[in-house]
Amino acid sequence: MKIQNQHIQDVNKNIIEDHNDSFDFLANKLTKNGHDVNTILSKLAEFQVAIPSWALGAGGTRFGRFGFYGEPTTLEQKIEDVGILHSLTQTAGAVSLHIPWDVPQDYNAVSELASSLDIKFDAVNSNTFQDQKDVKESYKYGSLSNTSQAVREQAIQHNIDVIKIGEKLGSKALTVWLADGSCFPGQNNFQTAFQNTQDSLKSIYKDIPEDWKMLIEYKPYEPNFYSTVIQDWGASLMLANECGEKAYTLVDLGHHLPNSNIEQIVSILSLKGKLGGFHFNDSKYGDDDLTVGSIKPYALFLIFNELVYGMANNPQNPDLAWMIDASHNVKDPLEDLIQSLEAIQEAYAKALLIDQKALKEAQLNNDVVKCQEILQGAYRTDVRPLIEKARLDRGGAISPIKAYRELDLRNYLIKERGRNTVATGL
Secondary structure, three states: OOOOHHHHHHHHOOOHHHHHHHHHHHHHHHHHOOOOHHHHHHHHHHOOOEEEHHHHOOOEOOOOEOOOOOOOOOHHHHHHHHHHHHHHHOOOOEEEOEOOOOOOOOHHHHHHHHHHOOOEEOOEEOOOOOOOOOOOOOOOOOOOOOOOHHHHHHHHHHHHHHHHHHHHHOOOEEEEOOOOEEOOOOOOOHHHHHHHHHHHHHHHHOOOOOOOEEEEEOOOOOOOOOEEOOOOHHHHHHHHHHHOOOEEEEEEOOOOOOOOOHHHHHHHHHHOOOEEEEEEOEOOOOOOOEOOOOOOHHHHHHHHHHHHHHHHHOOOOOOOEEEEOOOOOOOOHHHHHHHHHHHHHHHHHHHHOOOHHHHHHHHHOOOHHHHHHHHHHHHOOOOHHHHHHHHHHOOOOOOHHHHHHHOOHHHHHHHHHOOOOOOOOO
16 A cells, blocks of 8 residues: 555644644754754755565564564565555665565566655665575574585575675665574584684675675574674674675674673774664663664664764765664554654754764863763753654654554555465564
């Protein structure tokens, strides 16, 4: 289905007056404090976050999966769901496909559908953490790191096939995440596993097109519980450096041990020109199972402070690939993604309010109290009217969740698809 703009405007008209009052108040206050409100609005409007195709259905756990009615069962339906998100939020202008879950049957038709919804194809993602139907070799004991050359060659070829699929759709990046590792001490030789992974990635890198990036993701544990081959940002960075200038580290918020200083990691990678992409989510204990900003919104803001600084001061670092990567176990997946998009925009808007010149001066003077006041002053600002205005100017919904519910979109999807549909993916 495709949302008509008039439907969104009909919902907006009931709250437009309150929005205008809130926006005028905030805009006047920000202007008096020296902020260029139009520039901030422009940056918010331009900021687009890719939606992963696997997040459009209900998420699963190691213990079970509880489906959600009206899930998309085809790639075309997944793209239509991203179109719904983009119509409402005006900040979900890309989809990230996972192969082999999302291999197009008709590339032209899929491309035309995405274009009609103003959706681009972001990074394509390979999958060597599961055994797919009819494959000859098993990834039970690893893929790119496996002791078997035959397994490694199969995994390498899969990544090359994914690149070719991405080229047909206009993607410009390959994301590689490995589940490779060990569950017990002595199971693997750490050096052999790392060297095999490095050699495999270099083989894949040879097929990366000139205008593409290879994004190397990391994770400290799970599904293996003793060691992971690419366990942290240092391992990812070493592998990226070995591959070449088109290879970068990809930071996933949930892929860190408790209390890791993610903002510092982001800052250093940006300084070195090796920060390639970002996966947004949140977590309380481990992994990346929760809605962005639902647990640690201040940490997300501090990360965006470094991202905004890096975008302004690190020309050696390329434009970043932004994507949500979370699991939705008990929520309507589309509502969860809307909440994540809202949290990302809010953190970004607050970071744009930081007076970087004043912060730099306070840092040089070792004025610790002033530094904290500058950061928390921006963080405590209610920037929601700015985000609403940026959406409204592009034809989006002032309140995407309100519009989603008032338009009864989930029931429309159920009527179209049925109640017992199951999305491909995890």
